[in-house]
Amino acid sequence: xxxxxxxxxxxxxxxxxxxxxxxxxxxxxxxxxxxxxxxxxxxxxxxxxxxxxxxxxxxxxxxxxxxxxxxxxxxxxxxxxxxxxxxxxxxxxxxxxxxxxxxxxxxxxxxxxxxxxxxxxxxxxxxxxxxxxxxxxxxxxxxxxxxxxxxxxxxxxxx
Numbered sequence: 001x002x003x004x005x006x007x008x009x010x011x012x013x014x015x016x017x018x019x020x021x022x023x024x025x026x027x028x029x030x031x032x033x034x035x036x037x038x039x040x041x042x043x044x045x046x047x048x049x050x051x052x053x054x055x056x057x058x059x060x061x062x063x064x065x066x067x068x069x070x071x072x073x074x075x076x077x078x079x080x081x082x083x084x085x086x087x088x089x090x091x092x093x094x095x096x097x098x099x100x101x102x103x104x105x106x107x108x109x110x111x112x113x114x115x116x117x118x119x120x121x122x123x124x125x126x127x128x129x130x131x132x133x134x135x136x137x138x139x140x141x142x143x144x145x146x147x148x149x150x151x152x153x154x155x156x157x158x159x
Contacts, residue, residue: 037155041152041155041156044149045109046109048149049101049105051145052098053099053102068141074138101123105123105149117156120153121153124150128143
């Protein structure tokens with residue numbers, strides 16, 4: 001019994017001194033500056049999620065303010081009746097929801113949680129479908145943004 005314990009202890013100590021070699025970069029990775037597809041997908045997911053803080057923050061702090069291109073057209077096609085009792089709540093909650101979704105996606109990417117990456121991916125799939133179902137031209141920038149995020153989260157969640 002003692003011999004087995006010493007053997008396991010010796011292996012444990014010896015493995016602690018093992019030096020891992022850096023992975024060999026292929027010529028293609030060296031030409032791209034060393035970034036691989038997974039790293040690029042992470043940066044895209046971080047960027048698109050962080051970008052959503054701009055329009056979502058507007059919805060929380062200054063509902064109806066025109067800060068994005070075509071906001072004058074887009075906001076007019078959405079809930080604009082300031083006389084309604086639920087106007088501020090609707091816009092504030094809309095913004096908070098987008099902020100929370102963005103934070104969830106950022107945390108999913110940083111933690112590498114496959115379940116939450118898949119949830120973020122599914123959210124983007126549904127968002128994409130709803131945008132196409134209720135298509136208006138002002139959605140074009142969001143299609144690009146959510147399309148990039150969809151590809152990035154898909155790469156991270158399923159590859």
